[in-house]
Amino acid sequence: QKEVEQNSGPLSVPEGAIASLNCTYSDRGSQSFFWYRQYSGKSPELIMSIYSNGDKEDGRFTAQLNKASQYVSLLIRDSQPSDSATYLCAPHNTNAGKSTFGDGTTLTVKP
Amino acid sequence: DAGVTQSPTHLIKTRGQQVTLRCSPKSGHDTVSWYQQALGQGPQFIFQYYEEEERQRGNFPDRFSGHQFPNYSSELNVNALLLGDSALYLCASTPSGQGIRMGGYTFGSGTRLTVV
Numbered sequence: 001q002k003e004v005e006q007n008s009g010p011l012s013v014p015e016g017a018i019a020s021l022n023c024t025y026s027d028r029g030s031q032s033f034f035w036y037r038q039y040s041g042k043s044p045e046l047i048m049s050i051y052s053n054g055d056k057e058d059g060r061f062t063a064q065l066n067k068a069s070q071y072v073s074l075l076i077r078d079s080q081p082s083d084s085a086t087y088l089c090a091p092h093n094t095n096a097g098k099s100t101f102g103d104g105t106t107l108t109v110k111p
Numbered sequence: 112d113a114g115v116t117q118s119p120t121h122l123i124k125t126r127g128q129q130v131t132l133r134c135s136p137k138s139g140h141d142t143v144s145w146y147q148q149a150l151g152q153g154p155q156f157i158f159q160y161y162e163e164e165e166r167q168r169g170n171f172p173d174r175f176s177g178h179q180f181p182n183y184s185s186e187l188n189v190n191a192l193l194l195g196d197s198a199l200y201l202c203a204s205t206p207s208g209q210g211i212r213m214g215g216y217t218f219g220s221g222t223r224l225t226v227v
Contacts (some may be wrong), residue, residue, distance in 0.1 A: 004153070032214045043201055043218040044154065051213070088153055092214030098144065098167050099214050101153035 003027055004102035006089050012108045019076040021105050023089030026070065030091035033065055033072045034099065038086045048074060079109040113138055115204050115219035123225045124192050132187040132222045136204030143185040144216065145177060146201040154201055160185050161207060189224075197226045 007022045021035075032051050036044035050056045050063040050072065062075040072091070076083055086104040093100070116135045124130050136143050142161045146154035156169035160179035179185045183204075189196055200223075203216035 034215055036216075036218075043199075043221045044216075045218070046215055049215055090214075094213065096167055097142075097214075098156050098159060098169075099216065100156065101146075103151070103153040 001026070002102070003100050004089055004091060006087075006102035006105045008105070009086075010106040010108055012110060013079050015079060015081060015109055015111050017079050017109075019079045019083065019107055019109070021074040021076075021087050021089075021107070023072045023074075023091075023102055024070055025072070025089075025091040025100070027091060027093055027100065028070070029093040029095055030100075031094040032092040033063070034090040034092060035061075035063060035074045036088040036090060036101075038088055038104065040085070044088055076107075079107075081109045081111050084108050115140075115202055115217050117200075117202050117219035117222050119222060120220065121223045121225075123227060125227055126192055126194060128192050129188065129190045130192060130224060132189075132200050132202075132224070133184065134187070134202030134204075134219055135182075135184045136202075137217045139206060140204035140217065141183045141207045142205045143179060143183065144203045144205070145185070145187050146203060147171075148199040148201055148221075150198075157187070192226045194226050197224060199223050 035048040038044045048063045064073045086106045088104045089102040090099040144159040145157040148154040159167040163179045174190045199221045202219040
């Protein structure tokens, strides 16, 4: 079993819809959580961070964290074609000082 | 403000050869982590350098080695290349101290290595 599991894609949503991306992790040493966006052929770009249980909103993005359930999610509201990319979940072990990445969920937003 | 720079962008090598990849961290960052990303997979942690020393290492063989220089730039060396080493190699930088603990990387554009 992988340390970080993301919902299998690809995920396709119509423009303007809400895209929901899920992630579970096994390392209880993870205390910081990140979402990266990776366009095809490009490198990952940090788009969201969350450190405490609950919700964190930043524009059209909302990250949700439940440490007890070892679950983190990313909601994208009013999805745009430009949101079409692979989204990587990355829990960060604060003692080890390193992030472990999931394999990503590929999102396609159709006009 | 310069971000993370990596060189070269693309590289083709033959099995058994050796390769060196280079990375300059973002201004103000002194910790460099290297990741390998195979096609269709997430980045896999190779190792991390801080204060010119390897601080953490992932599950990679000794063929993978690195170095960090006093100006915080870093090199990744891979010896005896295998076909399976073909991947995108990513350099990520963070500020030290709280940055290492809390995470959140700035990635370079990567080096695409193809082993034939």
